[in-house]
Amino acid sequence: MAEAQEMPLFKLLAQQPAPQPVSPLPAAPPVEDVVPLHQRVPRPKAKDLPESTLNAGYTFERFIPGNVNQMVYAAARAVAENPAASYNPFFIYGGVGLGKTHLVQAIAHACTARGLRTVYVPAEAFTNDLVESIRSKTTAMFRERYRNVDVLLIDDIQFLKDKESTQEEFFHTFNVLHQFNKQIVIASDEHPSKLTHLEARLRSRFEGGLVMDVQLPELETRIAILQVWAQEAGIRLELSVAEYIAGRVQKHMREMEGVFKKMVIQAKTSRSILTVQQAADEIDGFHRPRYTLTLQQVIDVTARHHGITADDLTGPSRTSSINQARQIAMFLCRELTNTSLPQIGAAFGGRKHSTVLHACQKATQDIACDPLMAAVVIDIRSKLLSK
Template identity: 45%
Template sequence: IWTECLRVVEKHVNEQSFSTWFKPIIPARIDGSVLTIQVPSQFFYEWLEDNYVEVLKLAIKTILGANGKLEYAVVVDKGNSQNQPYMVSYPQGVNSPANAKKKENLASAHSPFDLSSLDEQTTLQSNLSANYTFTSFIEGDCNRLARSAGFAVANKPGITSFNPLMVYGGVGLGKTHLVQAIGNEIKNGPDDKFVLYVSSEKFVNQFMDGIKDGNIKSFTNFYMQVDVLIIDDIQFLAGKGRTQEMFFHIFNHLHQNKKQIIMTSDCAPKDLMGLEDRLLSRFKWGLTADLQMPDFETRIAIIKKKMQSEGINIPDNVIEYLAYTVDTNVRELEGVMISLIAHASLSRLEISLELAKTIMKNIVKDIETEVSIEFIQQSCADYYGIKVEDLKAKTRKKEIVIARQVAMYFSKEFTNHSLKSIGYHFGGRDHSTVIHAVQAINDLMETDPSFRNAIQEQKKQFKIRSY
């Protein structure tokens, strides 16, 4: 009988709604002219009631005749102690508590979730910070795809194939900045769109409050009216089944209505543990783009931009030093800049390399600042895949000779050891061997560009330490 009802329903709703809202329904029993269907949640039930009452009525009357009635059995969440399905019947549903609640909430649909409750106005708040813009988001190889996809979405929210747009990357790499930049761009754009930014944590808390206060309806109403939903740090939903289910429904509703959804996560979707597959599979509908740690040049550009916006000038060698030394994430880079500025102004000192180094040592605990011959030897041995002993041995094998000469060259450049002392550290060779090595490396760098690049690449790690 239910299959027949579904056939009627199918004719009246689109494919996506059908698979979202009707496929999950399980026919429970038929009792005379009363059909009981089992639905996965209270929310699901309310949603059917709100949106598909007419279709369901039609199906029931068509198949069961004029006396046909529909009852729902709602499966209570597993997290809940009562595991029994409970019953809600329809069509008496008009006076059901759920519907009474709904009317009341419609009047104040925005208020409970207007997150700026301090603000008495009824305008909808986006929760966007105006500082996060595309202009202040420096482009680099590290973020090119995410940034340009974000820009495309900002110009045509909901219309591009980047729906949802999922941005992922480690902590402090600019996820929040980028997605808020998209939000700001849309908000300040020509169309009157309601953009909403929310952290997943806040989303979970609102949902929990909604349950506690029996206010789920206004929660969903609120979220379903947005044009652009930005939900940050989605990994926070891990293991929160009920919130995920709710998010799933909101997601479907928004997506169906061509509303833009933008999400961030601290890891790739495939590594998101504790998120339901049906949710993860939805994420694949759009575009997933990652953010990486900016490379050296991009870090320089970020520091310069930041200093410029603070109206502060710092010497180039300090900028370089910071860009070299802080390679963890952008937030840390900013942290170091801020303490540098603060120290300089408190102590009324010029921002100098000396000051930067002192501060750096206080903040970054594991920073090694000395370049020893041993360190150079180890690093060259690793680079060329040989043993440190080989550098000191008598071998004249070509690869080893090169590695040895490179190590001597770096020792000359980055340590204060005399030629004699360097020779001594390389198996007791004399100073003329060291001079010869330095000369040979300089010659090679001149004639072989790829060798020169390799040397410059290796040099970075010594440079960081030798500031």
């Protein structure tokens, strides 16, 4: 016992068990590697810009103003060359088929070519985009898309009738763009003062800019336009035929264009020249009442002609045969019914107005170079007009 008490301290320490190693604590991540919580939460992906599908033929070079539309044409070119400098907003109005959309899209083409952030959209599509943003809770992204542009062009503003929320949203969008000196172009079928179904504060802002109307071109200009169309289509058009067509068309250019396109299709299919009698027959057929034709009728007749169902035509299938039939149906819907591109898109399974416009343009190109497709269109059109 005495020896144990007198044992030196270093011997006592030597007899103690060795201490177990302690695991080191994990190193703290570098400050720069710590991602804030708000950046780790996924956010809905926003589109860069709303779709602005433009008609390739609606350019300044293809617009023949004549005397009556020389002023509005010059103003449109000034807006395109120097946006927001003088005419802001620029408001174009006029009857159906006189060239409002052509001028508005010509401005859009010119501004896009200069690298400006440009959005062209029909008012109905603007409304649909707003409704979708409300449904998906992405209104902030909607506002960012439409307000972060250099040029905003709204077509058919009269379609905002009875849409109070859309008018409210457009009013604030208008104010933001105008405040930051961004160009606004608006097209309508009536003068702003007659758009009584729109809020007074919107009408007053429209009237605060340059308001100009598009009119039906005079006879000589209509003849010149027909000759340009004939040259582009690669067909011969006698002056007497052009004078007859231009003289019979008294309402709008869309009627003249529709008559001319039908004559071109028949001439290329039958390999014949255009005659006054053919023009008379086409114009008489164009003047037949069309108010009984509906989108569903066009869809049903087109589907039966191709041996498919209406559901095939409006459904998601993208096989080549159904896709061509769908393009023909959309083309005829636009030609034979008084419905807008968004309305046609809705009838075809909720497709976008830009999809309908592309289908119509593709059908027009194919009809001009494919006699078989042209014959199909003539046959379906005849069945519809005979109803």
